Amino acid sequence: MAVSTVGDFLEFHDLSADAIAAILERAGALDEAWRKRRMPQSLEGLRVALIVDDGGWRNTTAFDLGIHAMGGICTHAPVSLGGREAIVDLAGYLDNWFDMVVVRTPQLGQLRELAAHARAPVINARTRSNHPCETLGDLAYVRAKRARIEDLKIVGVAPDANILRSWVEASISLPIEVVQVYPDDWHVGEPALLNPNFRQSTDMRELEDADVIFTDSWPSGVPEGELAGYRISAAILERCRPDAIFIPCPPVARGQEVTADAMTHPACQSTAAKAFLLHAQNALMEWIAARTGA
Known part of the structure; x- marks a missing residue:
């Protein structure tokens, strides 16, 4: 099995206290930028797959909006981690086109499997086990x-x-x-x-x-x-x-x-x-992209 990318955010404690502090501080700055309609283009060119495999709308809508507002490209991929395609194969196909993968899916175990095989950082947008964002x-x-x-x-x-x-x-x-x-x-x-x-x-x-x-x-x-x-x-x-x-x-x-x-x-x-879902998720993506070369 491949080693999970250092930038994965699957459980809250995947990130250190220092990393979280930096992300929270940046979220405050992005809140101000959002209100002034002066969003930094720090995700410019970033290609993100957004997979919604378990309903919901708030944080996935915020991911989509935030990626575009900061210059990235977001594509809704109609993928199911419990579907016919093996997760190891899905990881490779997603890596062909995307720099980051955001997934809302029922099973944390399946999300871990995707992250273990994908080169792109994987962000947990919600599972039935946890909701770190x-x-x-x-x-x-x-x-x-x-x-x-x-x-x-x-x-x-x-x-x-x-x-x-x-x-x-x-x-x-x-x-x-x-x-x-x-x-x-x-x-x-x-x-x-x-x-x-x-x-x-x-x-x-x-x-x-x-x-x-x-x-x-x-x-x-x-x-x-x-x-x-x-x-x-x-x-x-x-x-x-x-x-x-x-x-x-x-x-x-x-x-x-x-x-x-x-x-x-x-x-x-x-x-x-x-409202801070948007700003925190934007800060998280920015932090991961800067540190992984995504």
């Missing part, structure tokens, strides 16, 4: 608001699923504290993710001194009564720090993980935070 975008927003990310307490009221897992991945390489607050049955148990910067609780009072609070969808098929105590409302947000940043993950199910009044509370900054 989403976390990167949220962190870029938090840094823009707080001027730092070090020593922040980040609480996820979420089950063991892709959003939470990417925050846990981030805690492996970054100086942040991540706390999962949820019933025991949905706690993260994968040994590779457990680390000193991550802990678990069932106590919603953990939110009261959190710097950042995020949610994810309730698990399907679970009786409402089992999770009702983990629904975030405006009343809960009123007990939190006045500068707390609440980022419910879209799509938001009002009446399940959040109440309608939580979405209009001043702490809720989901729309503003998700």
Whole structure:
């Protein structure tokens, strides 16, 4: 098997704390450039394959828009990593034409296989196991608001699923504290993710001194009564720090993980935070291209 490219971004902790710091700082600069309509052409000539094998629209649309805004060429490739063509063959065919490959696909294992065989850097645009670009975008927003990310307490009221897992991945390489607050049955148990910067609780009072609070969808098929105590409302947000940043993950199910009044509370900054998906992903591509010769 070929060796994965040094510029791959498949799990958040693929990149060091220093690399993430540089990307987040650059995302802030690209936010300003975007607002002024003066985007640098630092991806000029970069040929990127965008593979959407698992629905969704936010971060893949941001990839497409960002690549073009920074001078690159983006082509939607109608490829499935679980299709008839072997992944090792797909890697070679994609390498014929593309300098970078961005993939949204269900299985992280298949994405790892593609990255292992492709010469081009591969970026994870979401799997069912993790969603590192989403976390990167949220962190870029938090840094823009707080001027730092070090020593922040980040609480996820979420089950063991892709959003939470990417925050846990981030805690492996970054100086942040991540706390999962949820019933025991949905706690993260994968040994590779457990680390000193991550802990678990069932106590919603953990939110009261959190710097950042995020949610994810309730698990399907679970009786409402089992999770009702983990629904975030405006009343809960009123007990939190006045500068707390609440980022419910879209799509938001009002009446399940959040109440309608939580979405209009001043702490809720989901729309503003998700704007930084574009800037963080642009900064990530720029960083990878500069260091790999893509």
